[in-house]
Amino acid sequence: MDLNSPGRTLRIGGRPLPVVGPARMYVCGITPYDATHLGHARTFVWADVAARVMRHAGGEVRVCRNVTDVDDVLDQAAHRAGSPYDSFAAVQQFYFERDLEALGVHAVDHQPRAHNHVGEVVALAQGLLASGHAYVRGGAVHFRGGGVPRRAGLDAGRARALLAEYGDAPEDPGREDPFDVALWRPSRPGEPAWPSPWSAGRPGWHAECAAMAMTTFGPALDLHAGGVDLRFPHHAYEAAMAEALTGVRPFSRAWLHVGTVRRDGAKMAKSTGNLVLVSDLVQDHPASAVRFMLLAEPWAREWEYTPGALDRAAADLDRLLTAAGGGRSSPAAEAAVTGALLDDLDVRTALEVAEQEGGRTARLVARILALG
Ligand SMILES: [Zn+2]
CATH class of the missing domain: 3.40.50.620 (HUPs)
Known part of the structure:
Protein backbone atom coordinates (compact mmCIF):
# COMPACT_ATOMS: atom_id res chain seq x y z
CA MET A 1 0.00 0.00 0.00
CA HIS A 285 -36.99 13.37 1.44
CA PRO A 286 -34.41 10.62 0.97
CA ALA A 287 -31.87 10.64 3.80
CA SER A 288 -29.10 10.72 1.17
CA ALA A 289 -30.39 14.15 0.07
CA VAL A 290 -30.14 15.38 3.68
CA ARG A 291 -26.58 14.05 3.84
CA PHE A 292 -25.76 15.71 0.53
CA MET A 293 -27.19 19.03 1.77
CA LEU A 294 -24.97 18.86 4.88
CA LEU A 295 -21.89 18.47 2.67
CA ALA A 296 -22.75 21.32 0.30
CA GLU A 297 -20.81 24.01 2.17
CA PRO A 298 -17.14 23.40 3.14
CA TRP A 299 -16.86 21.96 6.67
CA ALA A 300 -14.96 24.87 8.17
CA ARG A 301 -17.58 27.44 7.18
CA GLU A 302 -20.84 28.39 8.78
CA TRP A 303 -23.87 27.17 6.90
CA GLU A 304 -27.29 28.80 6.90
CA TYR A 305 -30.19 26.41 6.47
CA THR A 306 -32.99 27.76 4.28
CA PRO A 307 -36.28 26.02 3.50
CA GLY A 308 -35.35 25.45 -0.17
CA ALA A 309 -31.95 23.94 0.63
CA LEU A 310 -33.13 20.36 0.82
CA ASP A 311 -35.04 20.47 -2.48
CA ARG A 312 -31.96 21.91 -4.17
CA ALA A 313 -29.76 19.22 -2.61
CA ALA A 314 -32.16 16.50 -3.77
CA ALA A 315 -32.03 17.87 -7.33
CA ASP A 316 -28.20 18.14 -7.25
CA LEU A 317 -27.91 14.61 -5.93
CA ASP A 318 -30.20 13.40 -8.71
CA ARG A 319 -27.89 15.05 -11.24
CA LEU A 320 -24.84 13.36 -9.73
CA LEU A 321 -26.47 9.94 -9.77
CA THR A 322 -27.75 10.46 -13.31
CA ALA A 323 -24.23 11.37 -14.38
CA ALA A 324 -22.98 8.25 -12.62
CA GLY A 325 -25.24 6.12 -14.80
CA GLY A 326 -23.66 7.33 -18.04
CA GLY A 327 -20.75 9.43 -19.16
CA ARG A 328 -17.12 8.69 -19.65
CA SER A 329 -14.33 8.51 -17.18
CA SER A 330 -10.58 8.56 -16.93
CA PRO A 331 -7.96 7.55 -14.40
CA ALA A 332 -6.88 11.21 -14.28
CA ALA A 333 -10.38 12.27 -13.23
CA GLU A 334 -10.50 9.61 -10.55
CA ALA A 335 -7.12 10.75 -9.25
CA ALA A 336 -8.35 14.35 -9.28
CA VAL A 337 -11.35 13.39 -7.16
CA THR A 338 -9.22 11.55 -4.63
CA GLY A 339 -6.76 14.44 -4.54
CA ALA A 340 -9.53 16.96 -3.88
CA LEU A 341 -11.03 14.93 -1.04
CA LEU A 342 -7.63 14.43 0.59
CA ASP A 343 -7.04 18.18 0.36
CA ASP A 344 -9.03 19.38 3.35
CA LEU A 345 -12.06 17.26 2.34
CA ASP A 346 -12.78 19.42 -0.70
CA VAL A 347 -16.13 17.84 -1.51
CA ARG A 348 -17.17 20.72 -3.73
CA THR A 349 -14.31 20.19 -6.22
CA ALA A 350 -14.77 16.42 -6.14
CA LEU A 351 -18.45 16.87 -7.03
CA GLU A 352 -17.64 19.26 -9.87
CA VAL A 353 -15.23 16.77 -11.41
CA ALA A 354 -17.73 13.95 -10.87
CA GLU A 355 -20.50 15.82 -12.64
CA GLN A 356 -18.32 16.75 -15.59
CA GLU A 357 -16.96 13.25 -16.04
CA GLY A 358 -19.88 11.13 -14.96
CA GLY A 359 -19.54 7.36 -15.16
CA ARG A 360 -16.99 5.67 -12.92
CA THR A 361 -15.74 8.97 -11.53
CA ALA A 362 -19.21 9.98 -10.36
CA ARG A 363 -19.81 6.50 -8.96
CA LEU A 364 -16.52 6.73 -7.09
CA VAL A 365 -17.47 10.04 -5.48
CA ALA A 366 -20.94 8.79 -4.60
CA ARG A 367 -19.37 5.70 -3.01
CA ILE A 368 -16.69 7.53 -1.00
CA LEU A 369 -19.20 10.09 0.28
CA ALA A 370 -21.81 7.36 0.91
CA LEU A 371 -24.42 9.11 -1.23
CA GLY A 372 -25.57 6.21 -3.37
ZN1 LIG B 1 -15.98 16.40 24.14
Whole structure:
Protein backbone atom coordinates (compact mmCIF):
# COMPACT_ATOMS: atom_id res chain seq x y z
CA MET A 1 0.00 0.00 0.00
CA ASP A 2 1.30 3.44 -0.91
CA LEU A 3 -0.27 5.23 2.04
CA ASN A 4 1.66 8.43 2.90
CA SER A 5 3.11 8.63 -0.59
CA PRO A 6 2.43 11.94 -2.34
CA GLY A 7 -1.28 12.28 -3.01
CA ARG A 8 -2.32 9.64 -0.46
CA THR A 9 -2.21 11.65 2.75
CA LEU A 10 -5.14 13.55 4.22
CA ARG A 11 -4.44 17.25 4.76
CA ILE A 12 -6.44 19.18 7.31
CA GLY A 13 -6.02 22.95 7.38
CA GLY A 14 -3.32 22.53 4.73
CA ARG A 15 -1.14 20.31 6.95
CA PRO A 16 -0.55 16.69 6.02
CA LEU A 17 -1.50 14.06 8.55
CA PRO A 18 0.65 11.03 7.74
CA VAL A 19 0.02 7.96 9.87
CA VAL A 20 1.56 4.55 10.32
CA GLY A 21 -1.04 2.06 11.40
CA PRO A 22 -4.58 3.05 12.32
CA ALA A 23 -5.41 6.75 12.67
CA ARG A 24 -6.96 7.59 16.04
CA MET A 25 -9.97 9.81 15.58
CA TYR A 26 -12.03 11.13 18.47
CA VAL A 27 -15.40 12.72 17.74
CA CYS A 28 -16.90 14.79 20.52
CA GLY A 29 -20.32 13.19 20.76
CA ILE A 30 -23.73 14.28 21.91
CA THR A 31 -25.37 14.88 25.21
CA PRO A 32 -28.36 12.60 24.71
CA TYR A 33 -31.22 14.73 25.94
CA ASP A 34 -32.98 15.76 22.76
CA ALA A 35 -33.59 14.85 19.12
CA THR A 36 -30.85 15.09 16.48
CA HIS A 37 -30.90 18.44 14.69
CA LEU A 38 -28.95 19.61 11.67
CA GLY A 39 -26.28 21.23 13.83
CA HIS A 40 -25.36 17.84 15.33
CA ALA A 41 -25.84 16.02 12.07
CA ARG A 42 -23.47 18.26 10.11
CA THR A 43 -20.59 17.58 12.53
CA PHE A 44 -21.08 13.83 12.53
CA VAL A 45 -21.54 13.57 8.76
CA TRP A 46 -18.32 15.53 8.12
CA ALA A 47 -16.42 13.43 10.69
CA ASP A 48 -17.74 10.36 8.88
CA VAL A 49 -16.52 11.74 5.55
CA ALA A 50 -13.04 12.34 7.02
CA ALA A 51 -12.86 8.69 8.12
CA ARG A 52 -14.19 7.45 4.76
CA VAL A 53 -11.67 9.53 2.80
CA MET A 54 -8.77 8.18 4.88
CA ARG A 55 -10.02 4.64 4.30
CA HIS A 56 -10.41 5.29 0.59
CA ALA A 57 -6.76 6.42 0.48
CA GLY A 58 -5.74 3.07 1.96
CA GLY A 59 -5.54 4.04 5.60
CA GLU A 60 -7.07 2.41 8.63
CA VAL A 61 -9.07 4.55 11.02
CA ARG A 62 -10.37 3.84 14.50
CA VAL A 63 -13.20 6.16 15.39
CA CYS A 64 -14.32 6.88 18.94
CA ARG A 65 -17.46 8.96 19.48
CA ASN A 66 -18.34 9.47 23.10
CA VAL A 67 -21.69 9.93 24.79
CA THR A 68 -21.83 12.70 27.38
CA ASP A 69 -24.46 11.13 29.60
CA VAL A 70 -23.37 12.90 32.80
CA ASP A 71 -24.43 16.48 32.30
CA ASP A 72 -26.60 19.20 33.84
CA VAL A 73 -28.94 19.70 30.88
CA LEU A 74 -29.43 15.96 30.59
CA ASP A 75 -30.28 15.73 34.30
CA GLN A 76 -32.80 18.52 33.98
CA ALA A 77 -34.45 16.98 30.90
CA ALA A 78 -34.61 13.56 32.59
CA HIS A 79 -36.11 15.13 35.69
CA ARG A 80 -38.82 16.85 33.61
CA ALA A 81 -39.57 13.54 31.88
CA GLY A 82 -39.74 11.77 35.26
CA SER A 83 -37.00 9.26 34.27
CA PRO A 84 -33.70 8.27 35.83
CA TYR A 85 -30.91 10.06 33.93
CA ASP A 86 -29.34 6.86 32.61
CA SER A 87 -32.46 5.27 31.12
CA PHE A 88 -33.54 8.65 29.71
CA ALA A 89 -30.12 9.01 28.07
CA ALA A 90 -30.27 5.47 26.66
CA VAL A 91 -33.60 6.15 24.93
CA GLN A 92 -32.35 9.45 23.46
CA GLN A 93 -29.17 7.67 22.34
CA PHE A 94 -31.30 5.13 20.46
CA TYR A 95 -33.02 7.92 18.47
CA PHE A 96 -29.71 9.63 17.83
CA GLU A 97 -28.14 6.49 16.39
CA ARG A 98 -31.21 5.79 14.31
CA ASP A 99 -30.91 9.27 12.76
CA LEU A 100 -27.16 8.96 12.11
CA GLU A 101 -27.61 5.52 10.60
CA ALA A 102 -30.26 6.94 8.25
CA LEU A 103 -27.74 9.62 7.23
CA GLY A 104 -25.20 6.95 6.30
CA VAL A 105 -22.82 7.62 9.20
CA HIS A 106 -20.69 4.51 9.63
CA ALA A 107 -20.89 2.75 13.00
CA VAL A 108 -18.01 3.84 15.24
CA ASP A 109 -15.42 1.48 16.73
CA HIS A 110 -15.65 2.85 20.27
CA GLN A 111 -18.53 4.56 22.00
CA PRO A 112 -17.58 5.31 25.59
CA ARG A 113 -20.27 6.68 27.89
CA ALA A 114 -19.24 9.20 30.48
CA HIS A 115 -20.95 7.38 33.34
CA ASN A 116 -18.76 4.33 32.73
CA HIS A 117 -15.58 6.43 32.96
CA VAL A 118 -15.98 8.21 36.26
CA GLY A 119 -13.11 6.15 37.70
CA GLU A 120 -10.82 7.37 34.91
CA VAL A 121 -11.77 10.99 35.63
CA VAL A 122 -10.85 10.40 39.29
CA ALA A 123 -7.52 8.98 38.11
CA LEU A 124 -6.98 12.01 35.85
CA ALA A 125 -7.73 14.37 38.73
CA GLN A 126 -5.39 12.48 41.06
CA GLY A 127 -2.60 12.61 38.50
CA LEU A 128 -3.05 16.33 37.98
CA LEU A 129 -3.14 16.93 41.75
CA ALA A 130 0.07 14.95 42.17
CA SER A 131 1.88 17.05 39.55
CA GLY A 132 0.57 20.38 40.89
CA HIS A 133 -1.73 21.08 37.92
CA ALA A 134 -4.83 20.95 40.13
CA TYR A 135 -5.97 21.73 43.69
CA VAL A 136 -8.82 20.80 46.03
CA ARG A 137 -11.37 23.32 47.34
CA GLY A 138 -14.51 22.38 49.25
CA GLY A 139 -14.89 18.91 47.77
CA ALA A 140 -14.11 20.11 44.24
CA VAL A 141 -10.92 19.58 42.26
CA HIS A 142 -9.96 22.49 40.01
CA PHE A 143 -7.58 22.34 37.07
CA ARG A 144 -5.12 25.22 36.83
CA GLY A 145 -6.17 26.72 33.51
CA GLY A 146 -4.61 30.19 33.66
CA GLY A 147 -2.66 29.69 30.43
CA VAL A 148 -5.42 28.03 28.42
CA PRO A 149 -7.15 31.13 26.96
CA ARG A 150 -3.84 32.55 25.73
CA ARG A 151 -2.96 29.29 24.00
CA ALA A 152 -6.40 29.36 22.37
CA GLY A 153 -5.68 32.88 21.12
CA LEU A 154 -8.41 34.52 23.22
CA ASP A 155 -8.23 37.64 25.35
CA ALA A 156 -9.37 37.42 28.97
CA GLY A 157 -12.76 39.05 28.43
CA ARG A 158 -13.77 36.76 25.59
CA ALA A 159 -12.51 33.69 27.45
CA ARG A 160 -14.51 34.63 30.57
CA ALA A 161 -17.67 35.12 28.54
CA LEU A 162 -17.28 31.76 26.79
CA LEU A 163 -16.54 29.94 30.05
CA ALA A 164 -19.67 31.39 31.62
CA GLU A 165 -21.76 30.56 28.52
CA TYR A 166 -20.69 26.92 28.64
CA GLY A 167 -21.38 26.37 32.31
CA ASP A 168 -17.98 26.91 33.92
CA ALA A 169 -17.90 29.46 36.69
CA PRO A 170 -15.17 32.06 36.22
CA GLU A 171 -16.67 34.17 39.03
CA ASP A 172 -16.54 31.32 41.58
CA PRO A 173 -14.47 32.65 44.53
CA GLY A 174 -13.33 29.10 45.31
CA ARG A 175 -11.00 29.23 42.33
CA GLU A 176 -7.51 30.65 42.47
CA ASP A 177 -7.76 31.90 38.91
CA PRO A 178 -10.89 32.71 36.89
CA PHE A 179 -9.65 30.35 34.18
CA ASP A 180 -9.44 27.31 36.44
CA VAL A 181 -12.15 24.74 35.69
CA ALA A 182 -13.61 21.82 37.59
CA LEU A 183 -12.17 18.35 37.09
CA TRP A 184 -14.52 17.18 39.81
CA ARG A 185 -17.29 18.88 41.73
CA PRO A 186 -19.64 17.84 44.53
CA SER A 187 -23.13 16.90 43.37
CA ARG A 188 -26.13 18.88 44.52
CA PRO A 189 -29.01 17.00 46.17
CA GLY A 190 -30.89 14.95 43.58
CA GLU A 191 -28.03 14.91 41.06
CA PRO A 192 -26.21 11.72 40.18
CA ALA A 193 -23.19 11.30 42.45
CA TRP A 194 -20.17 9.00 42.59
CA PRO A 195 -17.73 8.44 45.44
CA SER A 196 -14.30 10.07 45.22
CA PRO A 197 -11.52 11.01 47.64
CA TRP A 198 -12.94 14.59 47.71
CA SER A 199 -16.74 14.38 47.73
CA ALA A 200 -19.74 12.45 46.49
CA GLY A 201 -19.72 14.22 43.17
CA ARG A 202 -19.33 14.10 39.45
CA PRO A 203 -16.80 14.82 36.74
CA GLY A 204 -16.39 18.11 34.91
CA TRP A 205 -17.35 18.02 31.24
CA HIS A 206 -13.90 18.70 29.78
CA ALA A 207 -12.35 16.09 32.06
CA GLU A 208 -14.87 13.50 30.88
CA CYS A 209 -13.77 13.79 27.25
CA ALA A 210 -10.07 13.87 28.20
CA ALA A 211 -10.54 10.69 30.23
CA MET A 212 -12.59 8.90 27.56
CA ALA A 213 -10.17 9.83 24.78
CA MET A 214 -7.10 8.72 26.72
CA THR A 215 -8.80 5.52 27.90
CA THR A 216 -9.56 4.65 24.28
CA PHE A 217 -6.43 5.82 22.48
CA GLY A 218 -3.70 6.53 25.03
CA PRO A 219 -2.00 9.91 25.40
CA ALA A 220 -2.60 11.42 21.94
CA LEU A 221 -4.93 11.51 18.94
CA ASP A 222 -4.42 12.02 15.22
CA LEU A 223 -7.67 13.85 14.55
CA HIS A 224 -10.22 15.34 16.92
CA ALA A 225 -13.59 16.35 15.48
CA GLY A 226 -16.44 18.37 16.92
CA GLY A 227 -18.57 21.44 16.40
CA VAL A 228 -16.60 24.68 16.22
CA ASP A 229 -18.52 26.02 19.24
CA LEU A 230 -16.67 23.39 21.29
CA ARG A 231 -13.24 24.80 20.40
CA PHE A 232 -13.24 26.86 23.59
CA PRO A 233 -13.60 26.08 26.40
CA HIS A 234 -14.36 22.38 25.88
CA HIS A 235 -11.62 21.21 23.53
CA ALA A 236 -9.02 23.71 24.72
CA TYR A 237 -9.37 22.46 28.32
CA GLU A 238 -9.68 18.82 27.34
CA ALA A 239 -6.36 19.08 25.48
CA ALA A 240 -4.71 21.11 28.26
CA MET A 241 -5.70 18.53 30.90
CA ALA A 242 -4.42 15.63 28.81
CA GLU A 243 -1.15 17.40 27.98
CA ALA A 244 -0.59 18.40 31.62
CA LEU A 245 -1.09 14.79 32.70
CA THR A 246 1.01 13.05 30.05
CA GLY A 247 3.51 15.66 28.88
CA VAL A 248 2.66 14.58 25.31
CA ARG A 249 2.01 17.55 23.01
CA PRO A 250 -0.03 18.14 21.04
CA PHE A 251 -2.88 16.09 22.45
CA SER A 252 -4.40 16.06 18.96
CA ARG A 253 -2.32 16.49 15.80
CA ALA A 254 -5.25 18.02 13.90
CA TRP A 255 -8.74 19.34 14.60
CA LEU A 256 -11.84 19.11 12.46
CA HIS A 257 -13.96 21.93 13.87
CA VAL A 258 -17.12 21.84 11.80
CA GLY A 259 -18.80 25.20 11.25
CA THR A 260 -22.02 26.23 12.93
CA VAL A 261 -25.41 25.60 11.36
CA ARG A 262 -27.67 28.65 11.41
CA ARG A 263 -31.28 29.27 10.66
CA ASP A 264 -33.13 32.58 10.52
CA GLY A 265 -29.88 34.38 11.25
CA ALA A 266 -29.14 32.56 14.53
CA LYS A 267 -27.19 29.48 15.56
CA MET A 268 -29.42 26.41 15.47
CA ALA A 269 -30.01 25.57 19.13
CA LYS A 270 -32.75 24.28 21.34
CA SER A 271 -32.61 27.43 23.42
CA THR A 272 -33.21 29.56 20.30
CA GLY A 273 -36.13 27.39 19.19
CA ASN A 274 -34.98 27.20 15.55
CA LEU A 275 -34.20 23.50 15.37
CA VAL A 276 -34.65 21.47 12.21
CA LEU A 277 -34.77 17.79 13.11
CA VAL A 278 -33.29 15.04 10.96
CA SER A 279 -36.25 12.79 11.76
CA ASP A 280 -38.64 15.38 10.26
CA LEU A 281 -36.64 15.92 7.08
CA VAL A 282 -36.39 12.22 6.27
CA GLN A 283 -40.19 11.92 6.36
CA ASP A 284 -40.52 13.37 2.87
CA HIS A 285 -36.99 13.37 1.44
CA PRO A 286 -34.41 10.62 0.97
CA ALA A 287 -31.87 10.64 3.80
CA SER A 288 -29.10 10.72 1.17
CA ALA A 289 -30.39 14.15 0.07
CA VAL A 290 -30.14 15.38 3.68
CA ARG A 291 -26.58 14.05 3.84
CA PHE A 292 -25.76 15.71 0.53
CA MET A 293 -27.19 19.03 1.77
CA LEU A 294 -24.97 18.86 4.88
CA LEU A 295 -21.89 18.47 2.67
CA ALA A 296 -22.75 21.32 0.30
CA GLU A 297 -20.81 24.01 2.17
CA PRO A 298 -17.14 23.40 3.14
CA TRP A 299 -16.86 21.96 6.67
CA ALA A 300 -14.96 24.87 8.17
CA ARG A 301 -17.58 27.44 7.18
CA GLU A 302 -20.84 28.39 8.78
CA TRP A 303 -23.87 27.17 6.90
CA GLU A 304 -27.29 28.80 6.90
CA TYR A 305 -30.19 26.41 6.47
CA THR A 306 -32.99 27.76 4.28
CA PRO A 307 -36.28 26.02 3.50
CA GLY A 308 -35.35 25.45 -0.17
CA ALA A 309 -31.95 23.94 0.63
CA LEU A 310 -33.13 20.36 0.82
CA ASP A 311 -35.04 20.47 -2.48
CA ARG A 312 -31.96 21.91 -4.17
CA ALA A 313 -29.76 19.22 -2.61
CA ALA A 314 -32.16 16.50 -3.77
CA ALA A 315 -32.03 17.87 -7.33
CA ASP A 316 -28.20 18.14 -7.25
CA LEU A 317 -27.91 14.61 -5.93
CA ASP A 318 -30.20 13.40 -8.71
CA ARG A 319 -27.89 15.05 -11.24
CA LEU A 320 -24.84 13.36 -9.73
CA LEU A 321 -26.47 9.94 -9.77
CA THR A 322 -27.75 10.46 -13.31
CA ALA A 323 -24.23 11.37 -14.38
CA ALA A 324 -22.98 8.25 -12.62
CA GLY A 325 -25.24 6.12 -14.80
CA GLY A 326 -23.66 7.33 -18.04
CA GLY A 327 -20.75 9.43 -19.16
CA ARG A 328 -17.12 8.69 -19.65
CA SER A 329 -14.33 8.51 -17.18
CA SER A 330 -10.58 8.56 -16.93
CA PRO A 331 -7.96 7.55 -14.40
CA ALA A 332 -6.88 11.21 -14.28
CA ALA A 333 -10.38 12.27 -13.23
CA GLU A 334 -10.50 9.61 -10.55
CA ALA A 335 -7.12 10.75 -9.25
CA ALA A 336 -8.35 14.35 -9.28
CA VAL A 337 -11.35 13.39 -7.16
CA THR A 338 -9.22 11.55 -4.63
CA GLY A 339 -6.76 14.44 -4.54
CA ALA A 340 -9.53 16.96 -3.88
CA LEU A 341 -11.03 14.93 -1.04
CA LEU A 342 -7.63 14.43 0.59
CA ASP A 343 -7.04 18.18 0.36
CA ASP A 344 -9.03 19.38 3.35
CA LEU A 345 -12.06 17.26 2.34
CA ASP A 346 -12.78 19.42 -0.70
CA VAL A 347 -16.13 17.84 -1.51
CA ARG A 348 -17.17 20.72 -3.73
CA THR A 349 -14.31 20.19 -6.22
CA ALA A 350 -14.77 16.42 -6.14
CA LEU A 351 -18.45 16.87 -7.03
CA GLU A 352 -17.64 19.26 -9.87
CA VAL A 353 -15.23 16.77 -11.41
CA ALA A 354 -17.73 13.95 -10.87
CA GLU A 355 -20.50 15.82 -12.64
CA GLN A 356 -18.32 16.75 -15.59
CA GLU A 357 -16.96 13.25 -16.04
CA GLY A 358 -19.88 11.13 -14.96
CA GLY A 359 -19.54 7.36 -15.16
CA ARG A 360 -16.99 5.67 -12.92
CA THR A 361 -15.74 8.97 -11.53
CA ALA A 362 -19.21 9.98 -10.36
CA ARG A 363 -19.81 6.50 -8.96
CA LEU A 364 -16.52 6.73 -7.09
CA VAL A 365 -17.47 10.04 -5.48
CA ALA A 366 -20.94 8.79 -4.60
CA ARG A 367 -19.37 5.70 -3.01
CA ILE A 368 -16.69 7.53 -1.00
CA LEU A 369 -19.20 10.09 0.28
CA ALA A 370 -21.81 7.36 0.91
CA LEU A 371 -24.42 9.11 -1.23
CA GLY A 372 -25.57 6.21 -3.37
ZN1 LIG B 1 -15.98 16.40 24.14
